Structures are given as C-alpha cells and as structure tokens.
Amino acid sequence: ETGVTQSPTHLIKTRGQQVTLRCSSQSGHNTVSWYQQALGQGPQFIFQYYREEENGRGNFPPRFSGLQFPNYSSELNVNALELDDSALYLCASSWDRGNTEAFFGQGTRLTVV
Amino acid sequence: GDSVTQMEGPVTLSEEAFLTINCTYTATGYPSLFWYVQYPGEGLQLLLKATKADDKGSNKGFEATYRKETTSFHLEKGSVQVSDSAVYFCALSDLGGSARQLTFGSGTQLTVLP
Numbered sequence: 001e002t003g004v005t006q007s008p009t010h011l012i013k014t015r016g017q018q019v020t021l022r023c024s025s026q027s028g029h030n031t032v033s034w035y036q037q038a039l040g041q042g043p044q045f046i047f048q049y050y051r052e053e054e055n056g057r058g059n060f061p062p063r064f065s066g067l068q069f070p071n072y073s074s075e076l077n078v079n080a081l082e083l084d085d086s087a088l089y090l091c092a093s094s095w096d097r098g099n100t101e102a103f104f105g106q107g108t109r110l111t112v113v
Numbered sequence: 114g115d116s117v118t119q120m121e122g123p124v125t126l127s128e129e130a131f132l133t134i135n136c137t138y139t140a141t142g143y144p145s146l147f148w149y150v151q152y153p154g155e156g157l158q159l160l161l162k163a164t165k166a167d168d169k170g171s172n173k174g175f176e177a178t179y180r181k182e183t184t185s186f187h188l189e190k191g192s193v194q195v196s197d198s199a200v201y202f203c204a205l206s207d208l209g210g211s212a213r214q215l216t217f218g219s220g221t222q223l224t225v226l227p
Contacts, residue, residue, distance in 0.1 A: 004156075033214065042117075042202050042217030043157070056214060090156055094213075102206075102215060104149075104156040 004093050004105035012111045013081050021076045021108045023091030029103070031055070031096060032074040034066060037088040037107070049074055050096075078110075086112045115140045119203045119218035126193055126225050134188040134221045136177075136203035144205040146170075146179050146186040147215070151200045160188075160201070193225045 005024045013019050025032055031050045035043035045058035049068035063079040072093070078085055088109050092102035120135040138146065145164045149157040161170030166181035175190045186203060203218040 006156075035215070040220075042204075042219050043215070045214040045216070048214065058214065092157075092215075101159065101162065102213075104158070106154075106156040 004091060004103050006089075006091050006105035006108050008108060009106065010109045010111075012113060015081055015083060015112055017081050018077065018079045019081060019110060021078075021089050021091075021110070023074045023076070023093075023105060025072045025074070025093035026103050029093035029095050030072050031094045032068055032072065033092045033094075033102060034074070034076045035090040035092065036060070036085075037090055039087070043090055046076070081112045083112050086110060115144065115205060115207050115216045117203050117205055117216055117218035119201075120221055122220075123222035123224060126223070128195055128225055128227050129192045130225075132188070132190040132193045132197075132223070134201055134203075134223070136186045136188065136218060138184050138186065138203075138205050140184075140205055140207050142207050144207040146177070147204045147206065148175070148177055148186070148188050149202045149204060149217075151202065151220070153199075157202065193223075195225045195227050198223055198225045 007022045033048040034046040037043040046060050047057040048055045052068045065077045068074045088107040090107045091105045094102045116139045118137050147162045148160040150160045161172040163170040163179035169178045177186050177188045200220045202220045204215045
C-alpha cells in the first residue's frame with residue numbers, strides 16, 4: 001500500500017507567476033484535502049475534493065483552485081502568486097469525505113520571490 | 114468558528130522527563146480530536162486520536178484524553194526520548210457542510226536533550 005506522495009518537493013517561483021502542485025492519494029482513498037502551512041504556523045485548510053468535485057473550501061481566494069482526477073490524484077493551482085503564498089503545501093487523503101482520519105504527504109515547499 | 118489553542122513553545126526537556134503539552138479547543142459540534150507530529154522536513158504523521166468525550170487516545174507511549182467539560186485534549190508522555198524531538202500539533206475535525214476539515218493549533222516545538 002503506497003502512501004500519499006507529493007511533487008515537486010521544493011519549488012521557487014516569481015511573484016505573479018502560476019504554479020501547479022501534485023498529489024497522489026493513498027491507495028483506496030477517494031478524498032483529498034489541501035492545506036497551507038506558513039513557517040512556524042499550523043496548517044490551514046484550503047479545500048477538499050471528493051470524487052472529482054470540490055466538497056468544501058476554507059478562507060482562500062479564488063486564485064487557489066484545484067482538480068481531482070478519476071484515479072483520485074489531485075492538483076493544486078495557484079495563480080498570480082504573491083510573496084505571502086510562500087509556505088509548505090500539504091496534501092492529505094482519506095478513504096471518504098466524512099472519515100476522521102487523514103494521511104498526509106511530505107509536502108511541497110513553495111518559495112515566491 | 115472552530116479553533117484550537119495549544120501551549121506555546123519551544124519546550125526543552127531532558128531525556129526521561131515527563132511531558133505535557135496543553136491543548137484546548139472551541140467547536141460548535143462534536144469534533145474528533147487529534148495529535149499530529151511533524152519531524153524536520155517532513156509532512157504530518159497522526160500520533161493519536163479520540164472521537165468522543167472521555168476517549169483516551171494512545172500511541173508510542175503518548176496519551177491524551179478527550180475532556181468535553183474542560184474542552185481539552187492535553188498530550189502526555191511519561192518518559193521522553195531524544196527521538197521524540199519534533200513539532201506537535203493539536204487538531205480537531207468537524208463536519209463543515211459535507212467536508213471534514215482539520216483545524217490545527219499553531220504547534221509546539223519539543224526538543225529532548227540526551
């Protein structure tokens with residue numbers, strides 16, 4: 001059973017650019033959630049995807065968007081990058097949207113310069 | 114809205130010392146409670162969880178009891194090891210609409226010295 005994997009592990013982008021981060025869910029999981037973790041802070045919920053549909057969203061602007069594919073892998077897209085978007089982005093998968101246990105990937109460290 | 118407040122760090126202990134990290138929460142519903150651990154350069158690992166009042170979660174010598182009357186979920190370990198050095202996050206999971214999202218505290222950095 002493979003765990004949650006994210007790519008890339010590190011990324012540097014320039015302000016105003018767009019970025020796509022990728023996540024492969026743990027085998028058998030149909031729900032993916034994305035979190036933003038700023039340095040020294042706890043993760044903040046961005047949104048959740050369940051069976052290819054957005055299923056809930058935190059307090060993030062529309063320039064944060066996502067996709068979930070039929071194999072339940074997922075992408076997080078961020079447009080018009082700002083310096084404050086620099087953070088560790090974490091993907092978590094669970095076997096169902098109502099399930100209490102989420103399994104996290106190792107994260108993608110995004111630096112915006 | 115939901116929120117989690119945890120003891121500020123950093124916390125530095127000697128090996129074999131007793132550990133307590135305080136965590137209190139505010140939630141409108143009946144949340145599940147979690148402790149996650151984050152080692153340097155890694156993602157989050159679930160350490161333990163409790164899904165209803167008076168439940169005790171335990172794992173690897175760590176324990177926490179879901180106290181509804183005090184809205185608390187304090188993390189304890191009787192004898193810490195150097196390998197326990199990490200950042201610990203208290204979190205709650207509530208059903209916001211149809212999505213179970215995790216709300217995290219700000220984390221407590223633990224350093225255990227040999």
